Each structure stands twice: as structure tokens, then as C-alpha cells.
Amino acid sequence: MTIEFDRVGKAFRRIENPARVLRQSLFGGQSPETELFWALRDVSLRVERGEAVGIVGCNGSGKSTLLQLLCGVYPPTKGTIAVEGRVAALLELGAGFDPEFSGRQNVYMNAAVLGMQRHVTEQRFDDIAAFADIGHFIDEPVKTYSSGMFVRLAFAVAIHTDPDILVVDEALAVGDARFQAKCMKRIKSLREDGVTLFFVSHDVSSVRTLCDRSVWLDRGRIVRMGSVFDVTAHYMEHLFADEASDTAQPAASALPEGAAGDTEAELKGPINHWGSHIGCIRDHRLADAYGRPSRVFEYGQTMRVEVVFRIPDGADTEHLSAAFSIKDLKGTDLLVCTTHDENRGCFRGHGGLVRATFEFENRLTPGRYLLVLAIEDRSAPVVQYYEYVEGADYFATASETVRFGLFNLPTRIQIDAARQAALVTEGT
């Protein structure tokens, strides 16, 4: 066991009437009334060494409070928290850095706070500076840094202090794409070394990439906890249901908690199913080039996705779109195809039932995948769903030879003798 939260609650005292504080400071009188606000309630959670837990939830749901309790920033109001191991945290920007000192001085101070001895920091300083990659700014006062530089340095220190538990709160969102990718890579390699990860992000796909478990918080309570795919799918369903029009009826999910597990038996039925016209998708099929239904496809084989749907009453057929996507079992979209983007207005003049057939060469490397089907209204920049089914079907791909990557593009390859070691651009 690395971390255990047992019926943890955290309350903050909030001033009920801020105007009264001002009045009291100006004119004296009765001190302002405060109320207890429970930012977290009854949170029980057990995390084993090496697990990666992604915390999701709307603004104010208690995610940061949970991380701060974990890092010991303040004690819980109720319940107990046990943490075994050294915690390195990237909480809010600025935490742990002194703006008046240079980056270099801050590295030493910050590493010391994180429990590293000075000679170890000395040995690692060049690696830290190289990872942060902020050039001469390393010797400038931190107050002159951009928020991106700040995160770079803070992250560089945190990952070089041999943490047992790494806690990352949104911070990566500040860095540029290259730095984010570098951090993701580094977090993954720390995970392989057995580091426990707590990760808060509004970006569900990075939670899915980095974490195997997830906790969804809402108004301080755990709504759902379990495999990352299952929890984030329900969380997204909730978000979309909120955003969709009032007529949208989120459907009860057909799959129980933990459905994103790995056995075939668990992968039946949709994980996520919602929309304003649920039921407009009448049938679908995965098939080979001859229309024979199949759920196993060879690499390079032609695959078909066939869908029959009823055009929703009153739908604007100019902007109606049928779409499918293929996801890996972590929920990453590997390919997405919509009639709107490929063949806009193709349903013009159609009414009643329509069949859409998508045919493509399977370039997915061996593995298991899920099919998402959607009937969309693309008249506005934000896609509205008449029906969305994540996990409409599941299939596997196979290959006689080893294939790397997620999927490969048809590539023309040419090999010939090179006359010199450099490539020369024609006509220059």
C-alpha cells in the first residue's frame, strides 16, 4: 500500500457575507459570520505502489484539495490519510519557488525541500537544467520567468528527486507541445520504474494516456472510481449531457463499472450512449469487402463499417452527418471519419431510412479496438449528437508479421544507391 484515504473530509471556513467584513473593519461591531464549506466529503481511496490515478471533475469539485491533502499542505478535517514514500508535487504555479532568487538557487532550495541532499543536487544539476532547457534564464531571478519557464524548471526538479509518488496538477498544460510530450515521456518512464502517479487534468485523453485508474469527483464526493476508461467515459457522458440541449436524454450505460477491463466477456455492449434521438441508429455491422460480418480483420484486409439509421425528424439534411471512429481500449481516437467532412450534404433529399457504408484498408496493428458510431448535427461549430454510441462494436486485428506503431499509412518506398552523403535539393 502506498496511499490510503479513509473517510476523509475537508472543510474550509468561508465568510458568509464578505461585505460585512469590510463594514466591521471600518466601523467595528459584530465579527462576520463564517460557514463551514465541505470541499471534500467522505473520500475513501486506496492506491497501491506503481498505480497511476487520474482525478477528473468539474471546476471546484475538490481535485486540488485532494492533492493538497495528499501532499500534506493541510490536514483533513475528518478521517485519516496514510502516505508511504517520498512525494514530489507539481501543484500550483509558483509553489516552492522564491521569485527573488535565480533559477539555479531555486533548484537547490526546491530540491532540498523535496528531501534531496546538496551533493546529489550538484550531481544532477546539469540534467535538471538540460531538461528545463531555459537557457541563460537559469541564472536570472525567477520573477522574470514566463509561466512556461516556471513549469519547465519546477517539473525538471520534481522528476529528478527520485520520488515514490509524483503528484501533478494541471501544470503541464502551461508548457508548449514539445515540452508536454517530453514530460509525458518522462512520467511514463517514471511509471515503469514503479513511481505512483496522481494526476489531475481537464484533458481526459492525457488522463487516459497516463493513468490506469481514475476517480471522478463532483462537489467533493467520489461519483465513480475504477478503470480509467470506464470512469472517464462516464464523466464525458455527463459533460456532454450537460452541454447538450434540454431535450437530450442521456441513456443509462449498458455496461457495469469496470467494463473497460481486458476480458472479452467484459467488452460487450456500449460503454457510453447518449444523444437527443437515441434509437435513430437502427443497425450496424462490421464486415469484410464482400459484406460478410466479421470481428477479426487481417492487417491490410478491406474492412467495412455499415450503418442503417433513420433520419431524425426535422433534421437539417444539409448538415446531417454519419460518423464512425475507431478507438484503442484506452479510448484514444485512432481514426475518425465523418460524411460531413468527406462528402458534405450527402444526405440532402434523403428521408426515412438510410444506409451508410464506409470501406477502408485495415492498417491497424494487431490488437483490440472499439467502434464508435455517431449521427451528428454539424450545423454549428460544436457538434450536436442525435446519437452517439461508444463501443457499438469491438473487433481485433491480426497480422502474420510483427507490426509496430498504432496504425500505418500506405507508404511508397524507393531504395537506390546514394551518390553522396548529403541530400541535395534539386534546382538549387
Ligand SMILES: Nc1ncnc2c1ncn2[C@@H]1O[C@H](COP(=O)(O)OP(=O)(O)OP(=O)(O)O)[C@@H](O)[C@H]1O
Ligand atoms: N483555502 C480555501 N478556503 C476556502 N475554500 C476553499 C479553499 N480551497 C478550496 N476551496 C473551495 O473548495 C472547493 C474545491 O476546490 P478545489 O480547488 O479543490 O477544486 P478543483 O476541483 O481543483 O477545481 P478546479 O478544476 O477549478 O481547479 C471550491 O469550491 C473552492 O472554492
